[in-house]
Amino acid sequence: MPPMHHLVEVKPSEQISIPDEFELDDRGQISCKTCHGLKDIKKTPLDKVDRKADNFFNGGPYPRLIDFCHRCHDKKAYARPNIHQLLDDKGEHDKKACEYCHLEAPDPEKTADQQEIKLRLPVGILCYGCHLKTPHLNALNHQVKPDEEMVKLIKSSEEELVVILPLDKEGRVTCVTCHSPHQAGLIDQAKPAGRQIEDTTLKEGVSYQPHPWSAVFAEDKKDRLKELTEESSHSFSLEYQRLKTEVLLRLSAKDGALCLACHTFKD
Ligand code: HEC
Ligand code: HEC
Ligand code: HEC
Ligand code: HEC
Numbered sequence: 001m002p003p004m005h006h007l008v009e010v011k012p013s014e015q016i017s018i019p020d021e022f023e024l025d026d027r028g029q030i031s032c033k034t035c036h037g038l039k040d041i042k043k044t045p046l047d048k049v050d051r052k053a054d055n056f057f058n059g060g061p062y063p064r065l066i067d068f069c070h071r072c073h074d075k076k077a078y079a080r081p082n083i084h085q086l087l088d089d090k091g092e093h094d095k096k097a098c099e100y101c102h103l104e105a106p107d108p109e110k111t112a113d114q115q116e117i118k119l120r121l122p123v124g125i126l127c128y129g130c131h132l133k134t135p136h137l138n139a140l141n142h143q144v145k146p147d148e149e150m151v152k153l154i155k156s157s158e159e160e161l162v163v164i165l166p167l168d169k170e171g172r173v174t175c176v177t178c179h180s181p182h183q184a185g186l187i188d189q190a191k192p193a194g195r196q197i198e199d200t201t202l203k204e205g206v207s208y209q210p211h212p213w214s215a216v217f218a219e220d221k222k223d224r225l226k227e228l229t230e231e232s233s234h235s236f237s238l239e240y241q242r243l244k245t246e247v248l249l250r251l252s253a254k255d256g257a258l259c260l261a262c263h264t265f266k267d
């Protein structure tokens with residue numbers, strides 16, 4: 001069996017619902033044939049096991065492996081909770097939810113000193129447990145220290161636009177420089193830390209729409225993508241899209257306000 005294989009020979013607890021056509025062994029435990037339809041899989045050498053067979057997984061084939069897991073495991077209990085969704089229908093928040101990131105739930109009525117906020121992890125790595133370091137294009141190359149001139153522009157943008165653009169302890173741009181970690185409205189929107197863009201619900205989230213520029217963009221990248229495809233034997237395609245809805249952003253990227261808080265362009 002492969003090293004990260006699913007556990008076997010356990011009696012299912014109440015959280016597990018075994019479909020009728022999945023057979024338990026005579027002790028009522030899950031065994032090879034509960035999950036695998038292949039005959040004598042236990043005795044078959046690993047390199048002879050046909051993983052592509054429809055009945056490799058009972059009831060298969062499954063479009064995604066996770067669909068097989070959900071035959072027995074409750075889908076809802078394993079869903080990723082959107083921890084940015086902090087307010088209920090009445091606009092109240094549950095202090096427990098704050099403790100995903102904060103050591104103790106802060107009072108949203110109070111304006112905090114950024115140095116005083118006690119987080120579970122340094123702000124520069126707080127998001128990595130659930131998100132990648134590279135969640136989207138240009139996220140990684142932004143996680144650097146801005147030069148003196150840009151730091152000045154950031155400071156004046158913060159004052160002028162009544163917003164915060166907090167850097168990490170080393171003075172680098174980080175996820176929360178551009179993103180607010182909180183649902184809009186948790187902190188009063190008139191306060192710098194509460195100013196943010198949310199033109200749709202968190203459930204709907206960020207969305208994009210097609211744009212005519214995409215054809216030009218694809219043509220421009222064609223040769224490089226072809227090279228990459230030949231090198232790696234995977235095929236790649238890139239599409240240029242426009243932002244349609246924005247959430248969890250301190251300033252709008254759609255109209256460029258976010259970018260202009262740090263960047264200047266020569267005419
Ligand atoms: C609860 C379900 C379950 C049970 C019970 C189970 N398996 Fe599996 N098995 C899996 C899953 C899921 C995978 C695929 C893992 C993956 O793709 O990473 C797998 C993969 C395998 C593979 C292919 C490994 C590979 O790397 O190609 C073999 C061989 C295998 N199982 C043998 C067994 C044997 C032998 C038993 C009984 C001792 C058993 N399994 C019991 C779920 C199960
Ligand atoms: C045939 C039913 C069945 C299928 C299919 C199945 N499991 Fe399980 N799984 C169990 C049982 C039974 C346990 C033991 C724990 C229990 O009874 O609550 C378990 C336990 C686990 C555990 C450890 C305990 C936990 O709940 O965190 C993990 C992780 C897990 N399964 C992941 C998976 C994944 C991933 C898949 C799909 C690749 C999968 N299972 C498919 C029956 C199943
Ligand atoms: C996903 C992580 C995360 C969660 C969940 C979270 N926070 Fe925060 N919070 C942060 C980070 C990072 C900062 C520092 C940057 C900032 O101020 O936005 C912060 C700052 C704050 C501040 C200080 C704002 C200021 O004035 O500068 C308050 C107040 C606050 N959080 C309240 C809460 C409350 C109340 C909850 C629960 C309902 C909560 N937070 C949940 C990550 C989180
Ligand atoms: C405990 C896990 C967890 C942590 C920690 C976390 N997030 Fe999230 N985040 C989620 C989930 C779940 C979603 C909902 C969308 C999804 O499933 O990918 C989400 C959504 C988002 C979105 C919106 C994406 C969309 O498609 O609408 C942004 C932006 C975001 N997170 C930024 C952050 C930032 C910045 C931090 C660190 C301060 C952070 N997150 C920390 C779990 C987490």
Ligand code: HEC
Pocket residue numbers: 127131132133134135136139142143173174175176177178179206243245246247248249253258
């Ligand atoms: C320079 C600003 C900037 C930085 C730094 C940044 N982002 Fe983003 N991020 C954006 C913009 C702009 C969007 C798209 C619009 C939106 O979020 O509404 C976005 C979108 C996202 C999305 C949703 C992607 C999608 O397509 O669904 C997630 C998740 C996210 N960011 C997480 C992070 C995390 C985690 C970090 C830190 C590793 C990070 N971002 C750093 C500006 C930034």
Ligand code: HEC
Pocket residue numbers: 138141142144145146147150154165173177178253258259260261262263
């Ligand atoms: C908080 C400040 C800040 C914000 C907001 C910001 N940037 Fe940046 N950006 C930087 C820093 C710092 C660098 C790296 C140093 C440099 O190249 O000047 C950078 C670099 C870049 C680069 C060059 C990347 C490379 O690989 O050389 C581009 C392109 C860029 N930003 C576009 C954007 C866009 C588009 C937005 C708005 C969605 C944006 N930036 C928002 C601070 C910011």
